Amino acid sequence: MISQRRFAWWLLGVTLPLAALVLLPVGYLFVRAAEVAPERAFTILTRPGTLRIIGRSLLLVVAVSISACLIAVPAAWLTVRSDLKARRLWTVLLTVPLVIPSYVGAFALIGALGQQGILQRWLQPLGVERLPSIYGFWGAWLALTLFAYPYVFLSTRAGLRGIDPALEEASYTLGRSRLETFWWITLRQALPSISAGALLVALYTLSDFGAVAMMQYNVFTRVIYLRLSLDLDLAALLSVVLVLLTALLLGVVTLIERGRGRTFSRRAHYRPRPVRLGRWQPLALAFCALVVTLALVMPVAVMTYWLVNGLQQGETLRDVSAPLQRSLRASALAALVCGVVALPFVWLQVRAPSPLTHLLARSAYLGYALPGVVVGLAFVFLGARYLGDLNALFGLDSYRSLGLLVLAYSVRFLSQALGPARASLLQVNPHLEEVAQTLGRGYLTVLRTVTLPLMRSGLVAGVALVFLTTMKELPITLLLAPTGYATLATRIWSASNEAFYARAAAPALILVLISALSLVYILESDD
Amino acid sequence: MTELPLESTVICRDLRKSFGAVQAVRNVSLALRRGECLALLGPSGCGKTTVLRLIAGLERPDGGAIVINGRTVSDGRVFEPAHRRHVGLVFQDYALFSHMTVAQNVAYGLGRRSDRRERVAAMLALVGLEGLEERYPHELSGGQQQRVALARALAPQPDILLLDEPFSNLDVALRRQVREEVQRILRQAGVSAILVTHDQEEAMSLGDRIALMFDGALHQIGTPRDLYEHPVSRRAAQFMGDSNFVSGQAQGSVAHTILGTVALAQPAQGAVDVLLRPEVLTLDGAENGTRAIVSGQMYLGARQVVWVKLAEEAAVLKVLCGAGARWQTGQVVGVHVTGEGVAFPSTLPQDEL
Numbered sequence: 001m002i003s004q005r006r007f008a009w010w011l012l013g014v015t016l017p018l019a020a021l022v023l024l025p026v027g028y029l030f031v032r033a034a035e036v037a038p039e040r041a042f043t044i045l046t047r048p049g050t051l052r053i054i055g056r057s058l059l060l061v062v063a064v065s066i067s068a069c070l071i072a073v074p075a076a077w078l079t080v081r082s083d084l085k086a087r088r089l090w091t092v093l094l095t096v097p098l099v100i101p102s103y104v105g106a107f108a109l110i111g112a113l114g115q116q117g118i119l120q121r122w123l124q125p126l127g128v129e130r131l132p133s134i135y136g137f138w139g140a141w142l143a144l145t146l147f148a149y150p151y152v153f154l155s156t157r158a159g160l161r162g163i164d165p166a167l168e169e170a171s172y173t174l175g176r177s178r179l180e181t182f183w184w185i186t187l188r189q190a191l192p193s194i195s196a197g198a199l200l201v202a203l204y205t206l207s208d209f210g211a212v213a214m215m216q217y218n219v220f221t222r223v224i225y226l227r228l229s230l231d232l233d234l235a236a237l238l239s240v241v242l243v244l245l246t247a248l249l250l251g252v253v254t255l256i257e258r259g260r261g262r263t264f265s266r267r268a269h270y271r272p273r274p275v276r277l278g279r280w281q282p283l284a285l286a287f288c289a290l291v292v293t294l295a296l297v298m299p300v301a302v303m304t305y306w307l308v309n310g311l312q313q314g315e316t317l318r319d320v321s322a323p324l325q326r327s328l329r330a331s332a333l334a335a336l337v338c339g340v341v342a343l344p345f346v347w348l349q350v351r352a353p354s355p356l357t358h359l360l361a362r363s364a365y366l367g368y369a370l371p372g373v374v375v376g377l378a379f380v381f382l383g384a385r386y387l388g389d390l391n392a393l394f395g396l397d398s399y400r401s402l403g404l405l406v407l408a409y410s411v412r413f414l415s416q417a418l419g420p421a422r423a424s425l426l427q428v429n430p431h432l433e434e435v436a437q438t439l440g441r442g443y444l445t446v447l448r449t450v451t452l453p454l455m456r457s458g459l460v461a462g463v464a465l466v467f468l469t470t471m472k473e474l475p476i477t478l479l480l481a482p483t484g485y486a487t488l489a490t491r492i493w494s495a496s497n498e499a500f501y502a503r504a505a506a507p508a509l510i511l512v513l514i515s516a517l518s519l520v521y522i523l524e525s526d527d
Numbered sequence: 528m529t530e531l532p533l534e535s536t537v538i539c540r541d542l543r544k545s546f547g548a549v550q551a552v553r554n555v556s557l558a559l560r561r562g563e564c565l566a567l568l569g570p571s572g573c574g575k576t577t578v579l580r581l582i583a584g585l586e587r588p589d590g591g592a593i594v595i596n597g598r599t600v601s602d603g604r605v606f607e608p609a610h611r612r613h614v615g616l617v618f619q620d621y622a623l624f625s626h627m628t629v630a631q632n633v634a635y636g637l638g639r640r641s642d643r644r645e646r647v648a649a650m651l652a653l654v655g656l657e658g659l660e661e662r663y664p665h666e667l668s669g670g671q672q673q674r675v676a677l678a679r680a681l682a683p684q685p686d687i688l689l690l691d692e693p694f695s696n697l698d699v700a701l702r703r704q705v706r707e708e709v710q711r712i713l714r715q716a717g718v719s720a721i722l723v724t725h726d727q728e729e730a731m732s733l734g735d736r737i738a739l740m741f742d743g744a745l746h747q748i749g750t751p752r753d754l755y756e757h758p759v760s761r762r763a764a765q766f767m768g769d770s771n772f773v774s775g776q777a778q779g780s781v782a783h784t785i786l787g788t789v790a791l792a793q794p795a796q797g798a799v800d801v802l803l804r805p806e807v808l809t810l811d812g813a814e815n816g817t818r819a820i821v822s823g824q825m826y827l828g829a830r831q832v833v834w835v836k837l838a839e840e841a842a843v844l845k846v847l848c849g850a851g852a853r854w855q856t857g858q859v860v861g862v863h864v865t866g867e868g869v870a871f872p873s874t875l876p877q878d879e880l
Contacts, residue, residue, distance in 0.1 A: 160674075164620065164622060166618045166622035166624050169583075169585050169618070169677075170616065170624075171610075171623070171624075171635070172608065173610070173612070173616040174610075174636030174666070174679065174683060175613070175636050176635070176636070181610075184635075185624060188624075189624075189625070191626075
């Protein structure tokens, strides 16, 4: 029988190497970047081409964040504070676009508005030879705005609901009109939540690969991916700059979160009466309908159109089954690994809190903060240098392997299993474990018979979340999947790159349906 | 309907308000005199806060009228929204704007007045918070937050000040101190005020008059002394303080009870229950008067509470007496009535007497 104290030390011994493994790729990325001679690094980073990449990335981040707020803040206010008809339904519909992976959304936009898209086909008989190109900034901006705004929407909703209605009433009794009160009180109180959401969108945009790659807009992630085989120095340096920018944004998010905890008003104890929209009701409904049409109806309709179109032209659904199975297998493996690995991190953080265990837990979150392309690249570096020879021993032709793919997935998505697992362990009263120990059980038995069963729902939620997110991951799959190992994500990628829209439609629809399941979890945390 | 004096600051006439099937306010009529502090007292859920919110313009009444300073702000046709009523409101949880400093909070209701700065300084001086202008609400203690809320409500010189359970969020130890402070501030500001509370002690100490509400309706209105000494019902009597009831036969200005003949505050006839407050009873060890057995006691320093059980009956009486004498549980004592009682028609069927 082992005591809880001994168990903690033992667990620490297991967790430290795991944390090192999580940190390894990024650490190695920095090492690789440092290997570039300083003069060369300076030349690469300051040449106009590089500066343009940075400029474009920042432009896109700012533009998408602003437009996401312009959509999400009014939508959040309408669904939380007004008497908009069918508020609950609109809330769900306005949240759903979150589950459309950016590259699927971009594919839908291209399939609708691209040069061989639906619009073009319809307009052809009218004599329209060529639509203005959707590729480049506008396409990337539109795709990212439409599929990332729900982050601001959810966070603003939470912010608005957290405002004590008495604040607004106090403002009225102090002689301020409804409009003044909205400006000085409601908006200011919701501002931390709005900016937290906007920063999430900024992070999403900065680290997104799918939309910008599909729209052929040369920002960090796309250039890193394209340059990988040509100029490793550039790819490494750009990745480091990207990681630093991401860290900067994350720092701001943390600051805001901290400030929000401090100045946030007491939780509302009664619901404010909804503001009557009156003659504005139709306009508000039209606004919500427009957003839902663009961000949800249009992509689904486009994919369905191409699916039917493809089936009519002899495509079969059989082609999808192999990629689907591969996607399921790789994601399931990653989810399982994350579920198991999350446990020691979470246990140490909750049951043996100390600066060290806290740091360990934080390190496990690092992977998620990194753009997928960067995680993929780091593993490419590592794999190319050390695994190539190793795999050759086993008769594999390159470093690419299912094992490496699952490892990279796990590093990136471990944090998604940590959150729910931590929450569920926090809910297990330590007294329960102590009682079990006083009843003569060793700590391992207590864990198995008391703690783990109580944590089950949290663990399952975390594992499910990892599974669903992994299904959607594109850049890591592109970089590390064994040659010929096409998954749903890479299938969509290659098919739409070659303008075989019909071939991309079925996997895209399947992905959207599967990831819609994760919405259940998201909407639950909204209420 | 009673006639309401015209010189009143606030007049409510037949106010009605329902939330769904719940009638929160039933035909409440009351008047607030100039410079007066009226305590709206009642158990939680009796509709007192709703009356306050109706006066503030935060709820729209289903019926009735509200007149503030001779101006009708709400009746069947008119409804002035809250921001045009010149009514100050101190919320139960203070509702301080957490994103603004103390000074910004106080200045909020002043708009673009030229004397903003002076007014804020004067208000903070009034509530004794000079030097805390730049603090944020979360950096203040509960008592300080409350005074900021008060200063903020008073700053625009409202016609009336409404206070919704202003002390319920404070520690018991702090409550009395803050209460005295608020009383001073209200006097100094010379403002007419309505205070909502469920605490009769608070109502008695701050209210010039008390309006007692039960189940959405106004039950009794009068000075604290009126309500304590001449409650109109058993329920009012019990809500206003500790009550002993003994049954008896009233004959005009006296009633014959188990405790002997008791003088009545108002004449009555027939079978009655007589209210005797704990302080009108006294005990003696000589077993004069009505014999009783001491069943419990509580020493309070300046006073002590003794519970006695009348030997012949099961009723337990609560007696408030000086701290000097020592009583033993089980000791036989004599009970005397040294003040007036209030007679209510008996609740027992006639034939059981």
